[in-house]
Amino acid sequence: MAKKVVATLKKGDSASFTKVIKMVKSPKSGAYTFEEKVINKEAAKDFFG
Numbered sequence: 001m002a003k004k005v006v007a008t009l010k011k012g013d014s015a016s017f018t019k020v021i022k023m024v025k026s027p028k029s030g031a032y033t034f035e036e037k038v039i040n041k042e043a044a045k046d047f048f049g
Helices: 002-009 012-016 041-048
Strands: 017-025 032-040
Touching: 017 041, 032 041
Parallel strands: none
Antiparallel strands: 017 032
């Protein structure tokens, strides 16, 4: 599925978007999960901050 998302993001004016993945630790169980989003490139730093 990731290849399809990346190929779609490279078309036309949607090149200003990027897929970001962040690892988040659960406070309840201590296990790590991954949070994925497709966001604007300018908002990428806010996603990780």
